[in-house]
Amino acid sequence: MAQVEKDSLTGTDTTGHEWDGLKELNTPLPKWWLYVFFACIAFSAVWVVLYPAIPLQGATGTTGWTARGAIGGIVEAERARQEPMLARLRSATPAAIAANPELRAFALAGGRGAFAINCAGCHGAGGQGAQGGFPSLADDEWIWGGSMEAIQATIQHGIRNAEDDAARTSMMPRFADGVLTPVQINDVAEHVLSLANRSTDAAAAGRGATVFAENCAACHGEQGRGNRDLGAPNLTDQIWLYGSDKASLVRNIGYPRAGVMPAWAGRLDPATVNMLTVYVHALGGGE
Amino acid sequence: MLEIKAKVQPAVATTAAAPSLYAEHRKVYPKAVQGTVRRVKWLILALCLGLYYVVPWLRFDRGPGAPDQAVLVDMHNARLYFFWIEIWPQEVYYLTGLLILGAIGLFMATSLFGRVWCGFTCPQTVWTDLFMQVERWVQGDRNARIKLDAQPWGFGKLVKKAITHALWLLIAAATGGAWIMYFADAPTITRQMLEGTAGNQVYFFFALFTATTYVLAGWAREQVCTYMCPWPRFQAAMLDENSLVVTYREWRGEPRGKARAQGIGDCVDCAACVNVCPTGIDIRDGIQMECIGCGLCIDACDDIMQRLDRPRGLVGFETWTNLAASTAAAAPCAPGPERQRAGMAARRVPRFIRARTLVYLAVLTTVAGVMLGSYLMRTTLTLAVIRERAPLFVRLSDGAVRNAYVLKLANKLRDETQYALVLEGPRGLTITVQDAPLDAQGHPLIGSRADGITQWRALITAPPGLHLPESVGVHFRLLNAEGHEATSTGSVFLGPKP
Incomplete structure (x- = not known):
């Protein structure tokens, strides 16, 4: 072991290790570098004591530092920074917010975030809606109204929400449950198609007009243009929540569906509701 | 060609103790020297250190509301100022270009003149040189220093060592302090640092660069070049x-x-x-x-x-x-x-024109040319059009199809100008921009705040009955007050499958 050999070519000591005839030269590491390693080890020991380093629940370091605590502080500070702005948003009406460029910019940015968290699940990331009765908020058709006030009321109280007395409710009867015969439903579907000039059976559409006047016009209007106070959609345009083909119409007259939206007044603070109102209004369909 | 001369020594097997795997530090006591090279080195040292310490104090008037420091990296406002040049974060490729120029320039200098960078201009060399000179002033030249180190600790030795380290720390603090000044207004940050009102971050970086200067130039010295720096290890490829x-x-x-x-x-x-x-x-x-x-x-x-x-x-x-x-x-x-x-x-003038130096020169010229060209063609107004993809398009109640776009108008100048937005695309498409006023011709007027980006939301609508393919190209053109195009950006208009 204590054999020291000099390499004949370089004159350098070898470490005494040999692999298949190759001898490793001893190129010593400077000692200070070794001490840097020791210092690092010492540093890590101190670190383990001060900071949470042991992967066990509740094993915090002596400083009590946690990543959650650190971010919590930042969030608190940001909240405090936003508070004056939020206070103004709380007390202003959505229309007043939209009229003030500073408030409007803040509300659009804040509304975007709140929408992504609370609304996008049903209405889509860009308010495009989704199949199955989740209406688009980006088009120009509104079942319950697209003014600032109407949007705010919808967000606050929801739709067909049994838990909120102020929530607006409409219920289309199930016409297949003994109210209309299948032939009548077929006829009235043809009539609805004819409102947009899409009917292929003029005779049936003509018969359906009578059925429509007796059963549907009360809510959807004589011309089928709908009634926002009752949440009765316009049947003459090209936006259909549950499908525009005849089979969908027949199905929806016989066994109508109706979506439910929860009330947000209790879950979100008034400032957030106002920001959402301004944001949804600006998506492209605000009136 | 190179001739590798090997000192062939007999393989000796001894029975001495196994060699240590860790080398003791052997302190170097460089002697003072006079001569041409030394004079050039002092000159370069004065030039480099002078530049480093003085540059943050140079002023350059950019008008009201803008920093008046000639060279400033403003991290908070994301701007890089170099006299009349102002760089935004999205133009960081200029920095990439500078780094490429630096690297290739280093390669070229090395292949021509050897390790001139290491020997004359490397900060490690420059500051070490300065620290050695301080050491010489206080403790004397090589022999005096060797003697002093060999002496037992006494009052005289303590005083000399203390003065040396105090001066080193002073230079190191000036170095660390000057570094901070490149990232904040120099007079302000100096006052704040002296008053103790600068932020923790400032003190941290000040302490960091003071400590590294003191340790690297005072203590580590040649150890940095031999054991820490990668450059000596691969410079053989350039020589x-x-x-x-x-x-x-x-x-x-x-x-x-x-x-x-x-x-x-x-x-x-x-x-x-x-x-x-x-x-x-x-x-x-x-x-x-x-x-x-x-x-x-x-x-x-x-x-x-x-x-x-x-x-x-x-x-x-x-x-x-x-x-x-x-x-x-x-x-x-x-x-x-x-x-x-x-x-x-038998000596001849060295061959400076060689394949490798020509390649380096070509790369240098190309990169410098590309950078210069891109700087000369740099626009101070850029329009980015981001098509909203959720939803891809909106169908309106009358059957019209609408697309939404976010327009980001970046204005790199310090004044605000309004531009008329004109849409180029299939006939029949109409454009509206939320919150934008209209000009006399009915075009939306959009502008951008000075030295910043303003965001607009545009809606393009295809009326019912306009039969368009699934995707058509549209062009957003910004016209200035004289009706000339200031900038333009293309995008697409999407609709249902025809």
């Missing part, structure tokens, strides 16, 4: 037989011996070259990784040769090609002036 390197002219110096001895070479083995070396090596051992090419051994040897009335240049900047030619020419001669003349006569 070739036509690169100038600091070399001992062995053909002239050997066999070395006493000045009055007969039949020996010019090297009198006085060790002057070894004593002045900042990395503590012997240049006569040939080219070595530890040699930073500072050339101080040239000055030291020239001084000795002059005193002995012998020609200077026993150590010099020389190429391997010339060295080989000299060696061959000098071989037949006996040691003496004749051998010296024969060897020196």
Whole structure:
């Protein structure tokens, strides 16, 4: 072991290790570098004591530092920074917010975030809606109204929400449950198609007009243009929540569906509701 | 070609204790030296340090509301100022270009003149040189310092050491302080630092750069070059037989011996070259990784040769090609002036124009040209159009199809201008921009805040009955008050499958 050999070519000591005839030269590491390693080890020991380093629940370091605590502080500070702005948003009406460029910019940015968290699940990331009765908020058709006030009321109280007395409710009867015969439903579907000039059976559409006047016009209007106070959609345009083909119409007259939206007044603070109102209004369909 | 000379030594097996795997630190005591190279080094040192300390204090008027510091990296507002140049974060490729220029420039300088960067301009060399000079002023030259270190600790030694380290720390603090000034307004941050009102971040970086300067230039010195810096390890790839390197002219110096001895070479083995070396090596051992090419051994040897009335240049900047030619020419001669003349006569002007230097030059020119071109063609107004993809398009109640776009108008100037937005695309498409007023022709007027980005939301609508393919190109053109196009950006308009 204590054999020291000099390499004949370089004159350098070898470490005494040999692999298949190759001898490793001893190129010593400077000692200070070794001490840097020791210092690092010492540093890590101190670190383990001060900071949470042991992967066990509740094993915090002596400083009590946690990543959650650190971010919590930042969030608190940001909240405090936003508070004056939020206070103004709380007390202003959505229309007043939209009229003030500073408030409007803040509300659009804040509304975007709140929408992504609370609304996008049903209405889509860009308010495009989704199949199955989740209406688009980006088009120009509104079942319950697209003014600032109407949007705010919808967000606050929801739709067909049994838990909120102020929530607006409409219920289309199930016409297949003994109210209309299948032939009548077929006829009235043809009539609805004819409102947009899409009917292929003029005779049936003509018969359906009578059925429509007796059963549907009360809510959807004589011309089928709908009634926002009752949440009765316009049947003459090209936006259909549950499908525009005849089979969908027949199905929806016989066994109508109706979506439910929860009330947000209790879950979100008034400032957030106002920001959402301004944001949804600006998506492209605000009136 | 290069001739690798190996000192073949007999394989000796001894029974001494196993060699340590860790090397003790051998302190280097470089001796003061005078000469041409030393003068050039002082000049470069003064220039580099002068630039470093003074530049943050230069002022440049950019008008109200803008920083008046000529060179400033404003992290908070994401701007980089260099006199009349203002760089935004999205133009960070200029920095990439500078780094490429720096790297290729370094390669080229190395292949031409050897390790001039290491020996003359590297911050490690420059600050170490300054720290060594301070050491010399306080503790004396090489021999005095060796003696002082060997002395037992006493009052005199303590005072000398304390003054040295205090001066080092002072220079280090000035260095760390100057670094901060490149990232904040120099007069303001200096006042804040002295008053103790600067932020923790400022003090942290101040302390960091003070500590690294003090440790690297005061303590680590040649250890940085030998063990920490990657550059000496791969610079061998840039050096070739036509690169100038600091070399001992062995053909002239050997066999070395006493000045009055007969039949020996010019090297009198006085060790002057070894004593002045900042990395503590012997240049006569040939080219070595530890040699930073500072050339101080040239000055030291020239001084000795002059005193002995012998020609200077026993150590010099020389190429391997010339060295080989000299060696061959000098071989037949006996040691003496004749051998010296024969060897020196065989030298030729180094070949600076070589394949590798031409390649480096081409890359340098190309990158510099691309950067200059891109800077000259740099626009101060850019329009980015981001098509909203959720939803891809909206169908309106009358059957019309609408697309939404976010327009980001970036204005790199310090004044606001309004532009008329004109849509180019299939006939029938109409554009509206939320919150934008209309001009006399009915075009939306959009602008951007000074030195910033303003965001607009545009809606393009295809009326019912307009039969368009699934995707058509549209062009957003911004016209200035004279009706000329200021900038334009393309995008697409999507609709249902026809």
